[in-house]
Amino acid sequence: MRAIIVARKDPRKDISEDLEEMVVLAESAGYEVVGTLVQQRSIDRVYQIGRGKLKELKEMIEKSEAEKVIFLNKLSASQIFNLTSELKVEVIDKFNLILEIFARNAKTRKAQLQVELAKLSYELPKARVMVSLMKRGERPGFKSLGRYYDLYERDIRRRIYEIKRELSEKDRISEEVRKKRKEIGGYLVTLAGYTNAGKSTLMRRLTSKRVISDDKLFTTLSPSTAELRIKGRRVFLTDTVGFIKDLPPWMVAAFRSTMDEIFSSDLILLVVDASEDTKAIRRKLKTSHEILYENGYAGRLITVMNKIDKINEEELERKIEELGNLLHNTVAVSAVSGEGIDELLEKIYQELPKWRLYELKLPMSRDGMKLLHRLYEESHILQVSFNEWISVRLEAETGLINKIENENGVEVLEYGAG
Amino acid sequence: MAEEVIAIDISGRHAMEDGTYFMICAAVEAKITGYSILSVENLVIKKKRYKNAPCLAEILDLVKETVRGMKARVLISEAGEFFNEPEWRIGSVLGKEVRYLESIGERRLQKLAHMITNETRSLLLEEP
Numbered sequence: 434m435r436a437i438i439v440a441r442k443d444p445r446k447d448i449s450e451d452l453e454e455m456v457v458l459a460e461s462a463g464y465e466v467v468g469t470l471v472q473q474r475s476i477d478r479v480y481q482i483g484r485g486k487l488k489e490l491k492e493m494i495e496k497s498e499a500e501k502v503i504f505l506n507k508l509s510a511s512q513i514f515n516l517t518s519e520l521k522v523e524v525i526d527k528f529n530l531i532l533e534i535f536a537r538n539a540k541t542r543k544a545q546l547q548v549e550l551a552k553l554s555y556e557l558p559k560a561r562v563m564v565s566l567m568k569r570g571e572r573p574g575f576k577s578l579g580r581y582y583d584l585y586e587r588d589i590r591r592r593i594y595e596i597k598r599e600l601s602e603k604d605r606i607s608e609e610v611r612k613k614r615k616e617i618g619g620y621l622v623t624l625a626g627y628t629n630a631g632k633s634t635l636m637r638r639l640t641s642k643r644v645i646s647d648d649k650l651f652t653t654l655s656p657s658t659a660e661l662r663i664k665g666r667r668v669f670l671t672d673t674v675g676f677i678k679d680l681p682p683w684m685v686a687a688f689r690s691t692m693d694e695i696f697s698s699d700l701i702l703l704v705v706d707a708s709e710d711t712k713a714i715r716r717k718l719k720t721s722h723e724i725l726y727e728n729g730y731a732g733r734l735i736t737v738m739n740k741i742d743k744i745n746e747e748e749l750e751r752k753i754e755e756l757g758n759l760l761h762n763t764v765a766v767s768a769v770s771g772e773g774i775d776e777l778l779e780k781i782y783q784e785l786p787k788w789r790l791y792e793l794k795l796p797m798s799r800d801g802m803k804l805l806h807r808l809y810e811e812s813h814i815l816q817v818s819f820n821e822w823i824s825v826r827l828e829a830e831t832g833l834i835n836k837i838e839n840e841n842g843v844e845v846l847e848y849g850a851g
Numbered sequence: 852m853a854e855e856v857i858a859i860d861i862s863g864r865h866a867m868e869d870g871t872y873f874m875i876c877a878a879v880e881a882k883i884t885g886y887s888i889l890s891v892e893n894l895v896i897k898k899k900r901y902k903n904a905p906c907l908a909e910i911l912d913l914v915k916e917t918v919r920g921m922k923a924r925v926l927i928s929e930a931g932e933f934f935n936e937p938e939w940r941i942g943s944v945l946g947k948e949v950r951y952l953e954s955i956g957e958r959r960l961q962k963l964a965h966m967i968t969n970e971t972r973s974l975l976l977e978e979p
Binding site: 725726757760761 | 852854856884886887950954955
């Protein structure tokens with residue numbers, strides 16, 4: 434479908450990068466961008482842009498046969514109505530465009546519910562205005578005395594309530610799974626970063642899990658987790674939805690539980706596309722840092738410069754130098770070629786809580802075998818020998834060994850740092 | 852990558868009961884990365900009372916006085932501290948590279964500077 438991108442900019446404000454991003458967003462939603470139109474002026478209450486520019490836009494639509502107009506600016510309900518009536522094509526804003534992309538990519542029930550919730554939260558404040566505008570003039574199907582307003586709004590509110598209830602049940606299950614993973618000594622690592630940074634490709638490279646990746650924005654909407662073993666240590670790696678600049682609060686709220694997956698992790702791999710120009714990387718890193726900080730993330734962090742197969746070494750060094758203030762614990766990798774992956778795994782291992790070396794003597798009994806099974810699940814077994822006792826040499830978290838010692842009266846010999 | 856920077860925070864932008872402005876400016880010189888504060892090297896706090904709401908020139912004077920003698924080349928702050936003026940303009944007056952908050956490390960240091968000015972001002976106002 435052919436689309437035109439329109440932006441109204443305030444004086445002194447540079448929106449060139451935002452416009453570039455809008456084009457990529459529109460293409461990700463399946464549109465062919467046939468033109469862009471920018472106007473520098475203060476906001477027009479009726480059309481967002483001025484009357485003269487509107488005329489120019491109308492001519493542009495006729496000439497290019499565009500079927501949709503996408504505004505970079507947030508549009509009010511009445512502006513959408515006025516623009517649609519005037520231009521005779523569908524008019525949407527950036528947030529609607531993001532919703533369209535999300536709706537296209539929502540494959541799981543939870544993601545579909547989250548998209549619907551975001552859509553309804555966006556529509557709710559506009560509901561009354563929209564109905565009022567549509568009722569202008571005599572139209573069939575609209576009940577009198579404002580009853581329709583109430584019914585429409587009530588339907589939206591009811592559906593929001595239903596979705597929230599279903600989502601909270603799903604969130605409870607996710608929370609329990611997260612807790613369980615922690616209980617068995619797992620370490621939660623999350624791939625986060627701006628959309629299209631290559632998080633899903635990196636996930637596939639690290640875990641061999643078959644997650645879908647594409648050179649488009651927001652391919653991943655639902656988090657997916659896979660287990661990874663690094664030098665015997667168990668790590669749960671989660672791939673999540675990407676960040677984007679100026680995500681509206683109602684959208685953040687709808688995807689809260691998915692975002693929580695990021696903020697509750699022990700370690701974040703903040704992935705950036707190193708092949709982009711420094712200005713774009715800086716902007717995306719700034720957005721990612723802002724989102725993580727605003728949501729109170731306080732765990733550990735590794736910055737992963739991805740896609741280094743697309744640039745040479747000098748370029749990479751120059752970018753690292755220029756981006757210095759936004760980098761922390763940086764590692765350069767290519768999820769496609771596998772370059773730097775071993776270094777990344779080593780870095781993750783260095784960030785894991787330190788385990789200690791122990792030697793345990795378990796009873797040669799059914800209970801002893803049960804304990805051994807548990808140790809295989811929750812620690813890193815180095816050696817097992819079966820004599821009068823079951824002797825086990827292992828690396829483990831002190832808490833786990835203390836628990837086993839107290840609960841089961843097992844003899845424990847500690848050797849030191851693992 | 853570690854970098855030495857100065858975080859600036861000014862509190863007391865609201866008029867007091869007598870109509871004057873009691874402002875505290877803190878400059879924290881520290882070594883930071885994009886994510887954390889590695890070490891705090893220096894801390895300077897200045898107080899100043901104004902009859903009217905201070906203009907940008909007065910704010911710049913206050914900051915200049917506070918960071919005097921500090922070696923770090925980069926000064927970080929919230930954009931609102933300097934009335935959202937472009938970084939290069941403020942930087943050219945202060946003789947330092949000015950950068951509005953970008954990384955988590957910078958935000959953490961700025962928070963530290965903010966807590967210092969806030970608490971200092973409260974303590975000084977509590978004085979009999």
